[in-house]
Amino acid sequence: MMRPREQPARVPPAVYADPSVAARQAVGLLTFRRWRRVVGLDCGSLETLEEHLWQRATVEPTTFDAWYRAHPLVTFDDDMPDDLRRAVAVSGVDQDEAEAAIDALVEITYGGLFTGLVSETSLESLDALGRVTTRHGVPLADPAPFTGSLWVDDAWGRPDAATLRRWRDVVWR
Numbered sequence: 473m474m475r476p477r478e479q480p481a482r483v484p485p486a487v488y489a490d491p492s493v494a495a496r497q498a499v500g501l502l503t504f505r506r507w508r509r510v511v512g513l514d515c516g517s518l519e520t521l522e523e524h525l526w527q528r529a530t531v532e533p534t535t536f537d538a539w540y541r542a543h544p545l546v547t548f549d550d551d552m553p554d555d556l557r558r559a560v561a562v563s564g565v566d567q568d569e570a571e572a573a574i575d576a577l578v579e580i581t582y583g584g585l586f587t588g589l590v591s592e593t594s595l596e597s598l599d600a601l602g603r604v605t606t607r608h609g610v611p612l613a614d615p616a617p618f619t620g621s622l623w624v625d626d627a628w629g630r631p632d633a634a635t636l637r638r639w640r641d642v643v644w645r
Contacts, residue, residue, distance in 0.1 A: 488615050493594050494529050495618035498639045500580045500601050502613040507605040515559035521545045528581050546578050576601035617642050
């Protein structure tokens with residue numbers, strides 16, 4: 473059953489139910505970046521993936537098509553790019569675990585692009601990311617810096633340029 477936008481889902485992690493998908497994505501990106509630092513997963517493919525996902529907040533209808541499939545990790549199946557495969561091996565992170573974290577991060581953004589947003593979908597993806605990162609001592613990031621973008625205002629959330637810069641500054645600290 474699909475919930476109306478005015479009724480955010482109360483599935484785990486419930487504290488993240490009120491923020492928009494853009495805010496949940498920011499939480500996911502912050503968590504993913506911190507996790508990568510902790511486990512030593514340094515790779516150009518992941519750097520560019522993070523940048524690609526940050527761009528979603530600025531995509532307009534006229535730029536959507538160019539943005540949509542502009543990164544190979546949003547569509548990869550079993551074939552990890554070579555640089556990512558090497559980075560995973562060097563870090564000691566299990567390949568399945570790395571894939572689960574990447575898939576969850578991508579799904580927060582891509583999960584509702586064509587089917588309509590369902591709060592549970594992005595929450596479940598955020599929870600899946602948190603399950604991977606928490607095993608390495610990195611819990612989901614505090615949602616407080618991102619709560620200005622609420623699900624009920626616009627399920628996607630459309631942070632302005634200043635808000636997006638502030639969110640990104642939190643990520644890079």
